[in-house]
Amino acid sequence: MLTNVPGNRELSILTSFTNKRLLEEVDLSPNLLNGIFPASVGNLTTTLWRLHLPSNLIEGTIPLGLPNLTKLISLYLSSNKIKGLIPPNLGQMHSLELLYLDNNALEGPIPLSIYQLVHMYVLYIDHNMLIGSISSSINNFTSLQELDLTSNNLSSTLPPSICELKDLLKLYLRDNSFTGHLPLGLGNFATMNHMDISANKLSGKLPASLSKLQMLEYLNLSRNTFDGHIPEQLDHMLNLDTIDLSHNKLSAEIPKSLEKLQHIQVLDLSFNLLEGEIPTGGMFANLSAESFLGNYALCGARKFHVPLSLDKTERQNNSNAARVIAACTIGGSALLVFVWTLI
Template sequence: LCELNDLLELHLQYNSFIGHLPLGLRNFAMMISMDISANKLSGELPASLSKLQMIEYLNLSRNTFDGHIPEQLDHMLNLDIIDLSHNMLSGEIPKSLEKLQHIQVLDLSFNLLECQIPSGGKFANLSAESFLENYALCGAPKFHVPLWLDKTERQSKSNAARVIATCAIGGSALLVIVCTVIGISCYRKRWLLKNHDDIERFRGTTLP
C-alpha cells in the first residue's frame, strides 16, 4: 500500500486494523485526504507524517495512539482539518502548530494532554470543544480551562491554598470542640432534670 506514491485519498475508517502507523506513509507525497479513524491502531505518531505536505484532511481519531504530538506536524501547511481526538496522546500541545495557517478544525479532545494551550495563529479561532476532557490543560478562559500561571503565581496560589486549608481545618476542629462542650452541657442538664426527684431523695437519706 505504501508503494502507491500517487495515491490521493486513503479512507480506512471503522475497521479493526491493529499495529503502528507504517513509516512508509511518508511516500504518500501527493495525498490530500487520509481517514483511518475508529480502528485499533496504537503506538506513537511518527514524525514522518510531516512528509504529507499536500494533505488537507487528516483523521486519526478513535484509536489508541500514545506519546507526544510530533512538533514536525507544522510542516503540513495545507492542513484544513486534523482530528486526533479519542486517543491517549500526552505531553504538551506543540507551539509549532501555530504555523498551520489554513487550519479550520483541530480536535485534540479526549486525550491526556497537559500544560498551556497555544494562543497564536489559528488557535485564536478555536473553541473549547477542541480541547475537552484532557489531563491538565490550561490557557485562555474561552477554552474553559484554568488560567496559565507562571512559577511565582503557582507558588503564590499554592501558599494561599495551604493557608485556606489550614484555617478550614482549624475552624472545623474548633467547631467540633464547641459542639461537643455544648452537647455535654445539654445532656447534663437533661439528666439532672430527669433525675431531680431521685437526687433529692438521695440527699435526704441518712446513712446508718
C-alpha cells in the same frame, strides 16, 4: 451507448444485448432496475469498456462470468443490494481502471486476484461486510490514486507495502478493525490530500514521517489508541485544514509549533491525555472549547473552559515565593537543631 430502458425495470433486459459487437457503453444509473445479475452478463460484448449500474435495486451476487468482459475499463455497481463474494477471477479484467462496488452487502475477503489489476487508479469497496486483511501485494497498484475501504470488517495490520503507492491522493480506511502501528513509510505519500484511518484499533506513537505529507488537507486518526506526544513536525503540513486526533491516548503538551498552521478550520484534540497550556497564537485564537474537551490536565484561556494558566509575572512571583518558603523552612530547621544542641 445504452442509457435507458423505458418500460422495463428488470435487469434481465441486459440479456437482449448479448453479443452486440458495437456496444461499448452501458450506463443505466439510476433506473430503479431490479432483479439479479443474469449469468450471461459476461457475454454482452467483447467491445464493452464501460458498465455503469449504480443506485438501482440489483440483488443477488456478481456472476462469475462478469470478468469475461476483459475490455472493461470502468465498472460501477455502487449502491445496490448485491451480496456474496467478490468474484475470485476478477483479476482477469486486466484493463480495469475504475472499480466501484461500494454500498452493497458484499462479504468475504478481498480476492487476491484483484491485486493483479495493475492499471487500477480508483478502487471503492467501502460500506460492505468484507473481512480479512489488505494483502502486501497492494503495491501492484502502481497507478492507484483513490482507495476507499471504509466501513467493512477488515482487520490485521496495515502492510508496509501500502506506502509504495506514491500516486495515492485519497486513502480512506475508516471504521474497520485494523491493528498495530502506522507504517513508518507514510512519508512516501507525497501527493496525498485526504487520509482517514479513524475508528480502528491502531496503537503506538504517531510517526514523525507524517510531516512529509505536505500536500495533505484532511487528516483523521481519531478513535484509535495512539499514545505519546503530538509530533512537533506537523507544523510542516502547511496545507492542512482539518486535523482530528480525538479519542486517543496522546499525552504531553500541545506543540506550540502548530500555531504555524494558518489554514486550519478544524482541530480536534478532545478526549486524550494532553497537559500544559493550550497555545493561543495562530489558528488557536479561533478555536473553541470543543477542540480540547476531556483533557483534564490542560490549562489556558478562559474561553477553553479549562483552569486559567498563570502569566509570566504570576509564575515568577510564585517561583520566588516558593524559594522564600523553602529558605525559611531550611533556616527554621537549622535554628531548631541549634537550640536543641544548646539544651
